[in-house]
Amino acid sequence: MSEARLMQGNEACAEGALAAGVRFFAGYPITPSTEIAEIMAEKLPLVGGTFIQMEDEIGSMAAVIGASLTGAKALTATSGPGFSLKQENIGFAIATEVPCVVVDVQRAGPSTGLPTSPAQADVMQARWGTHGDHPAIVLSPSSVQECYELTVQAFNFAEEFRTAVIMLMDEVVGHLREKVELIENLPIVNRKRPSVPPDRYIPYENNESRIPDMANFGEGYRYHVTGLTHAENGLPTGKPEVAGKFLARLTSKLDLYLDRIQLWEEAELSDADLVAVAYGCTARPVREAITAARREGLKVGLFRPITIWPFPAGQIAKLGGRSFLVPEMNNGQLVGEVERVFGPKNVHRYNRIDGELITPSEILEKIREVMA
Amino acid sequence: MFSEISEYFRTEALPHIWCPGCGIGTVMQALVRAIKTLQLDQNNVVVVSGIGCSSRMTGYLDFNTLHTTHGRALAFATGIKAAKPELDVFVVMGDGDAAAIGGNHFIHAARRNIDLTAIVINNSIYGMTGGQSSPLTPHDKRATTSPYGNLERPLQLLAVAQAAGATYGARATTYHNQLLTKVIIDAYNNPGFSLVEAVSQCPVSYGRRNKFKTPADMLRWQKEHGVMKGHKEIGDEEFFIGEIFRAQAPEYTREYEKLRQRLQRGQR
Numbered sequence A: 001m002s003e004a005r006l007m008q009g010n011e012a013c014a015e016g017a018l019a020a021g022v023r024f025f026a027g028y029p030i031t032p033s034t035e036i037a038e039i040m041a042e043k044l045p046l047v048g049g050t051f052i053q054m055e056d057e058i059g060s061m062a063a064v065i066g067a068s069l070t071g072a073k074a075l076t077a078t079s080g081p082g083f084s085l086k087q088e089n090i091g092f093a094i095a096t097e098v099p100c101v102v103v104d105v106q107r108a109g110p111s112t113g114l115p116t117s118p119a120q121a122d123v124m125q126a127r128w129g130t131h132g133d134h135p136a137i138v139l140s141p142s143s144v145q146e147c148y149e150l151t152v153q154a155f156n157f158a159e160e161f162r163t164a165v166i167m168l169m170d171e172v173v174g175h176l177r178e179k180v181e182l183i184e185n186l187p188i189v190n191r192k193r194p195s196v197p198p199d200r201y202i203p204y205e206n207n208e209s210r211i212p213d214m215a216n217f218g219e220g221y222r223y224h225v226t227g228l229t230h231a232e233n234g235l236p237t238g239k240p241e242v243a244g245k246f247l248a249r250l251t252s253k254l255d256l257y258l259d260r261i262q263l264w265e266e267a268e269l270s271d272a273d274l275v276a277v278a279y280g281c282t283a284r285p286v287r288e289a290i291t292a293a294r295r296e297g298l299k300v301g302l303f304r305p306i307t308i309w310p311f312p313a314g315q316i317a318k319l320g321g322r323s324f325l326v327p328e329m330n331n332g333q334l335v336g337e338v339e340r341v342f343g344p345k346n347v348h349r350y351n352r353i354d355g356e357l358i359t360p361s362e363i364l365e366k367i368r369e370v371m372a
Numbered sequence B: 001m002f003s004e005i006s007e008y009f010r011t012e013a014l015p016h017i018w019c020p021g022c023g024i025g026t027v028m029q030a031l032v033r034a035i036k037t038l039q040l041d042q043n044n045v046v047v048v049s050g051i052g053c054s055s056r057m058t059g060y061l062d063f064n065t066l067h068t069t070h071g072r073a074l075a076f077a078t079g080i081k082a083a084k085p086e087l088d089v090f091v092v093m094g095d096g097d098a099a100a101i102g103g104n105h106f107i108h109a110a111r112r113n114i115d116l117t118a119i120v121i122n123n124s125i126y127g128m129t130g131g132q133s134s135p136l137t138p139h140d141k142r143a144t145t146s147p148y149g150n151l152e153r154p155l156q157l158l159a160v161a162q163a164a165g166a167t168y169g170a171r172a173t174t175y176h177n178q179l180l181t182k183v184i185i186d187a188y189n190n191p192g193f194s195l196v197e198a199v200s201q202c203p204v205s206y207g208r209r210n211k212f213k214t215p216a217d218m219l220r221w222q223k224e225h226g227v228m229k230g231h232k233e234i235g236d237e238e239f240f241i242g243e244i245f246r247a248q249a250p251e252y253t254r255e256y257e258k259l260r261q262r263l264q265r266g267q268r
């Protein structure tokens, strides 16, 4: 059974979280993400869950991690300034391997910026905003439907891989209204619980899957959770060989699952001379521009990373021999990842950072220019 | 180790990191004795801490333990308690942890009157980072970042908690450690946000710079300056110990549960 409804991206994200089984939300209001908190405040107590408006984003992120440790699927949502504040505890969630989902509905500008204007300027913050070497999963929806489905996916990844997953939305998809099919039977993944009794439980076991089984607080498995680099038993360690082993597992744990984590869409690539690499809201005008360009006989295709971190570099590498155009609503962030694959020679940029959307005609013009 | 409470410790985590003469171990013992007296189910107890010497306590305790980020322990604990109110949640913090970087979370946890038992280990200093002044360093006392004496005045943490909406507040010292155990028990039994200020000694980062030659001198100072509340007025450098305030107010998680049930009955 599915239900089709007209809704905003933020609303679809909230619905996706509910479909995934979210039972806890902690947040702090900030445009353009606030609707997610408002919907959670209304709906969570109805399903036996908990909504709490915290005193700031640092506290929100902390509360989400605390809730997840008790077994609740937990969500928070914010935008640039709040995303900055969450970084310390995002790092904590990643290092302690506590599943949770963080939505960042991007807005324009550094600092307070242009609060109601769209941007895609947190791509690097989503990857490297918290300190230290760490894995990151970052998803980028470009339609309202995808806001729904990817939020479910984000929870699934968070639970399966025991990490903080970032839904990197933007003001456009967050506030856009589109028809959405609320698919009801999407696969739902829950964290793997220990299969051994408490006395044999190794909370941060260096097992083959690289993902230790997770016991929730209050279920008889007493263990220690710390942001200090820890041994397999969860206790802090200063021993280089133990620290090294833990960090090697932590930083490589997603590598075993890239084929499932890296999602992308491609269109009209088979004969394309130019590949437009576009994600999030920018993929929308790019699609239109490609249709127009094709009418002019310009062979352009689309590669749309849905998972932007870990960046699907392997897929991009298969497109060698062509030129690339990477339009972004920032000063050039993801383009660096394309350049890492092929070098900068045939990789073109198109950037806008004034809070205005990139239009199809701007992109078409750029396509003409590069293909001339 | 005292055998009657050894079951509450992770012996594999020992030896502990604390300096000889440090008071944190005494506070840890008082907490464990309180939990033993209360006969709480070990599996149901969560102890959350921030960052600092005090906060390293969680590593040694055999409960569900969470050693968080500097100043954020109460916010993590709020998430735990709100998501699973049946857990018994204790929060251990340092004075800098709770009053400086965590001041905002402290005020709001008190304001919500969420059922957490908070223990602030007040050693008047940033111990872990080597003796910088904290918001609880007394006026004129010396620290590495107030080498000529502290120009600022210390925060009255219990008064802040009370003003913000906490429903129980008490103070004891590592010298008065039986009182400390007792007020932790009372704090736990209060259904709401409870604060215990545990005055403790840091001989290494505070005592040395402030004319305390030995840890014993610091305990003697506590003995001589801690005045049981209600017995007499306090003089210079003296401070009240015992129960400082108690109040009644709705508790956050119980109110939230009432809301869920009201909604279930279809009443918005």
Ligand SMILES: Cc1ncc(C[n+]2csc(CCOP(=O)(O)OP(=O)(O)O)c2C)c(N)n1
Pocket (backbone or CB within 6 Å): B051, B052, B053, B054, B055, B070, B093, B094, B095, B096, B097, B098, B121, B123, B125, B126, B127, B128, B129, B134
């Ligand atoms: C965000 C952040 N800032 C600074 C520090 C460094 N730091 C670690 S412990 C500490 C102060 C500890 O003092 P207190 O809370 O009084 O605890 P004590 O060590 O005295 O028990 C500081 C500043 C940190 N770990 N994290």
Ligand code: SF4
Pocket (backbone or CB within 6 Å): B017, B018, B019, B021, B022, B023, B024, B053, B054, B123, B127, B128, B201, B202, B203, B204, B205, B206
């Ligand atoms: S520095 Fe002070 S507070 Fe820290 S362990 Fe040593 S004596 Fe205790």
Ligand SMILES: [Mg+2]
Pocket (backbone or CB within 6 Å): B052, B094, B095, B096, B121, B122, B123, B124, B125, B126, B127, B134
């Ligand atoms: Mg201190």
